[in-house]
Every structure is written in C-alpha cells, then in structure tokens.
Amino acid sequence: MQEVKVDPDKPLEGVRLLALQSRKTLLVPTPRLRTGLFNKITPPPGATKDILRKCATSQGVRSFSTPVGLDARVQVDLVVVGSVAVSEKGWRIGKGEGYADLEYAMMVSMGAVSPETPVVTIVHDCQVVDIPEALLEDHDLTVDYILTPTRVIATGCERPKPAGIIWSKISCEMMEKIPVLRSLRSREKQAGKDVSLQDEPRDLDASRLQTAPLRALRGPQALPLATQREDVPADTVYVGNLPRDAQVSELKTALRARGAAPLRLSWQGPQRRAFLHYPDAASAQQAVSCLQDLRLGANSLRVALARQQRPSDLVDTRPGEPHPNRRPAVADL
Secondary structure, X not given: OOEEEEOOOHHHXXXXXXXXXXXXXXXXXXXXXXXXXXXXXOOOOOOOHHHHHHHOOHHHHHHOEEEEOOOOOOOOOEEEEOOOEEOOOOOEEOOOOOHHHHHHHHHHHOOOOOOOOOEEEEOOHHHEOXXXXXXXXXXXXXXXXXXXXXXXXXXXXXXXXXXXXXXXXXXXXXXXXXXXXXXXXXXXXXXXXOOOXXXXXXXXXXXXXXXXXXXXXXXXXXXXOOOOOOOOOOXXXXXXXXXXXXXXXXXXXXXXXXXXXXXXXXXXXXHOEEEEXXXXXXXXXXXXXXXXXXXXXXXXXXXXXXXXXXXXXXXXXXXXXXXXXXXXXXXXX
16 A cells, blocks of 8 residues: 545544554545645655654644645545444444545545545444444445454445445535535536536526416416426426425435435525425326425425426525525535
8 A cells, every 4th residue: 555545533643643654645635625635745854753743633734735636646545534433344424524425436536546445444442333224325435444442344345335426415505615526527517427416406497487488477378386387397396385494404304204215306495495306207296195294393395296386486586586596505415
C-alpha cells in the first residue's frame, strides 16, 4: 500500500500518524468536502515524530497539506473510514450525514478506487453489533476489514460497494455546499449520464405547465379536477398538504411503512408538497392506492396522480414567489 485515504475524524488520528511514520502518501478528505475532495499531507523535510504527530491532527491537516484536484492521477490503495457501528458482515453505520459514502462514490467517479480496493474501519469492540439489512441502502459503503483492540475481522462482505455517485440521492442544498460535487456532475452530464437530483422536479417545468392547459382554464370550458394532463408524466404521484415543519426523512419513513417507496422523491417543502417518481404508470397508480388516508403529524395528506392535479397544485403562481424549480429545497442524502 502506497496511497492511503483516511477520514479526518479524531478517532483515526493514530491511523494517520502510522501512515506518515510508514512513509505512505496520506490523503485526507477536506472536512464536509467544502474546499475539495482530498488534501495530501506533506510533512516538512526531516520531520520528527512530534512533527508527524502534529501533521496527523486536524490542525496539521490544515497546515501541512496541499489540495488534490479532480484531474490528479490518484490511485488509492487503502481506504480507512470511521464508524459509529459495524457488523461482522461488513455493514456499516456512520454519523448519518453520508460523507464517507459520498467520498467513496466520488473516488469511484474519478477512477481513484476499484472494487478490489480494501476498505477498513477501526472501532472499539463494543461498536461491533448486528445491523439489520433493512437499514442499508444502495449508496451505503461496506467494509472488508474491521480492526478492534482485540480482533482483526475479515468480513468477506459480498454486498456491492457504490459504483459511483447516485445523483438522485443528492439534494440541491448539498450541491450548493460542495463545489467539487458540481464539477463532477458537470463532467458526468457531458458524458451523457443521468444527473437528476433528489429534489429537482422532473418534467414539471413552468414552460410546459403554463401554456395551453392554463389558457384552457380561463376559457368557458374549464378543465375538471380529474382531467388527465398529458404534459405530466404518468409515473409521478403528487403529495400535498404536508405540515409546514415536515422533514423529507419523515415522508420517506411513512412511504416505506406503506410499501410505496419511490425511485426518486422531489421535495418542495416551502410549497408543502412533494412529487414521487415511480418506474411506470402502474406502479404510480398502485402507490396512490397504498397511500390513501396517509397522515404526517396532524395533517391528512392529499395523494393522487400528478397529472390529475390543477396546474396551481403543480406550479406555484403566488405573486413574488419564485418558481419551485429555481428554489432548492432541503432534503437529506
């Protein structure tokens, strides 16, 4: 192993020190990825053990590092991540913010890791627990080895690691916070990949919804509520009357409990609505049936096929209110 990627967490400070003492190339992700993906830690010439120990700290990462750009030819030989809990099967739970999973997916996208690159986590024995597979999602990173004070566990995990960034799980808010993510998205879009975001409405833009159908509403023969709108995808379900303080995670939990989890969820919290995107029209219709009488908090939610809604339910036309497509909503990864 020559190039080692170690998370910047305090519990992994000893691992970073060991890598520097072993004269490995140490790569540390920038905290919350705000200024890039990696920093390469470069100790000063003739650094003593005390200096190396300082280089391994968060302050040292800031003082003795150089940024590594997306165009750098990085080949990571070993990935070391922190964990809150991990199972002997290699299933891992982090702090819940998704940065370790995202960092790995970004490394895949830039060709820095392969499926054969070993992933190690270092934890206390009490952190090795049984984890239900139901808690795992397709973007979650698994580990190949677990190191504790008393054991080295080879997990033999066969669950696939992320094969790249799953853009449908990235929110607009996260895109705003992580510039390197925007750069990667631009590259993948140019390569012809689907880079639609989690809370980015699909095929519900104002130019299509505010033309002929809206004009028809102003005429003497107004469209009834149940009119099938051909300009809205048949695989999309509208959820309205969300509580003002609702969180996207609460809605996701409710959808999973009803067995109606969508492929993608477009969250428009300020407008108190969301759009659920399913594989096909039949799946969308089945979801509508499953979600009848759904409540979130004290609110009874309105659930129907999006193409059966009034244009005002799909596009916010209140004066001074920007179109929801231009207004990133808060959603979790």
